[in-house]
Amino acid sequence: MPLVTTTRTGLVDQVIAQMRELVASGEWPLGQRIPPEAELVNALSVGRNTVREAVRALSHAGLLEVRQGDGTFVRATSELSGAVSRLCDSELRQVLEVRRALEVESARLAASARTEADIADLEVALRDRDAALAERDRERVVRTDSHFHLRLMEASHNPVLVQLYQGISEAVQSSVATTFDPEVPPERAVSHTELFEAVRDGQPERAAAEAGGFLDELLAEFEPEHP
Structure with missing residues (x-):
């Protein structure tokens, strides 16, 4: 333009x-x-x-x-994203907590509302993410992982949820980049296959559990230390 x-x-x-x-x-x-x-x-x-x-x-x-x-x-690409970035620049745990709140609910909704087109798009997004993990390409992992989760949001067919997630996209990508370890073999990296299958098979509670499970593990790693 x-x-x-x-x-x-x-x-x-x-x-x-x-x-x-x-x-x-x-x-x-x-x-x-x-x-x-x-x-x-x-x-x-x-x-x-x-x-x-x-x-x-x-x-x-x-x-x-x-x-x-x-x-x-x-x-940032929007005022909302800019505000979130300022708030979360030094607090990865806070970003992960917000991600968990949005991603768990989106997975639950997606398992009930997804269409055949959503399933096909999610399958492609998952395949791209797995290929990036296999190559241990940080930039590509960040891009494809974020895209998979955005497609999951879109499969919920809740426009407010989608807009909220898009608003924190930079913070989400930053959290993926920070938590990605290229030294971890692909077979030991976080898999989203079961999350995809739960959504595909129309199992809301299983999908929510899968979406929250890997974020809970990350949150445990960043548990604040108490004196």
Whole structure:
């Protein structure tokens, strides 16, 4: 999506809206630096103060991160995700707890609401995840594992649950990357086969138990120490 020249009214709001869309669409990818201020000024035909105010607003919302001397980077793809990222940056356990709450319920609902198309998509997502685990490719594991869980959310056919999960997608991916150990042989890695089978076979309680089981194991590893 190319930047377009703004009109004279509501300049800051217009710039914010364009930048937000560039982030949401992926044209400005997560973790990447956005164009420098001078380039944005020229592309938008606005003053530096307008660009700076828009960047400041999106930084406050959590979508952008200004790194002095290094530029401005995409921090999150939505305000909700940005807020979650700020809250959970240093608390992996909190992210895992939120994941458990959402993923257990999505698995339970998916086992009752899934369609044949959902089952087919989940099977492909699971196969991709297992292939990534076999290769011990961290980046691919993060991507495919997150995609499997998102498809599980979508199979619940609860749009609110899906939107909530999408809102914490960056935090979810970060938790997967942090807990993935490439030294663990694929056959000992967490398997989602039984979770998939429970959903496929229409067994809500079994699906919920499978979804919560591996997260409970991870949570046990990060149990806070008490003096």
